[in-house]
Amino acid sequence: MAQKDTVKSILNAAEELFSERGFAETSLRNITTKAGVNLAAVNYHFGSKKSLIQAVFARFLTPFCEDLEQELDAVQAQLDGHVPQLPGLLMLLSQTALRAGHDSPRRLGIFMRLLGLAYTQGQGHLRRFLQKEYGPVFKTFMRLVTAATPELSDEDRFWRIHFMLGATVFTLSGADSLTAMAEHDLGKGSDIAQVVDKLIPFLASGLNAPHQAG
Missing domain, CATH: 1.10.10.60 (Homeodomain-like)
Structure with missing residues (x-):
């Protein structure tokens, strides 16, 4: 071989x-x-096993982040002082992810499962690796999200971003099962791109929901 x-x-x-x-x-x-x-x-x-875990993530994230960086540069160049729109930013992120997994219909779902595991299985070395290698492009994305949600406090934005990530991981890691359920219950098939189209408005509305004082 x-x-x-x-x-x-x-x-x-x-x-x-x-x-x-x-x-x-x-x-x-x-x-x-x-x-x-x-x-x-x-x-x-x-x-080592740790290096192999990191390589698995890099195989998806390196082309994804290279593509995302170019897309974000284009967005910032076109803003010309205007406030970015949250649904557009989320759609840009999702479409870039779909392109990164274009070579395998299952790739995006598998990666989202791995991403969820990275935050639940104590993989500190992996989080440090992700921050070091891909932190700058995600900081750029978060600056645009912050500009698009000026009414949110840093605390609210922190929690909502992580709730959004959780919903995304759950939805896309189980996209095959969800689409099969939808076809059975609704009589209408869909693919992962259509699932993303339905997910984006939900995420944007949740992130931008009015603050409820406790």
Whole structure:
């Protein structure tokens, strides 16, 4: 097997197993068995399980963030002093993510499951890696979101962004099941892009909802 094919096989196996079982529950032996390679190949190409986890995320996030950075630069150039619109920013983010996963219809859903696991399974090394490698582009995005939601306090915006992330992870990681349920209950099929179109107005409304004093 060529080196390029070996790396791809390892990443494919790791991505799928991590998303199904979690990071701690997936051993390197599980991954090598599924990928059809030996442990030496994993150690040679990645060095450690932590590095392999980071590589799985990088495979999706690097092209995604490169594309997103260009899109955000274009948005900022066109604003000309005007306030950005939240639905447009969320749609830009989602469409960029869909393009990043265009090579596999399941890729975006798998990545969203992995993202959810990154925040629930104590993967501190992964969060540090994501912040270091991709923090600047997401800071740019958040500056635009802040400008689009001037009425929100920093505290409200923090919580609503994370609620929004939770809803997005739940929806897109289970998009196959949701679309099957919708087809059964409503008699109407849909794909992940159509699910995103339905999700964006919900997220924008939630993020912009009036503050309720306690």
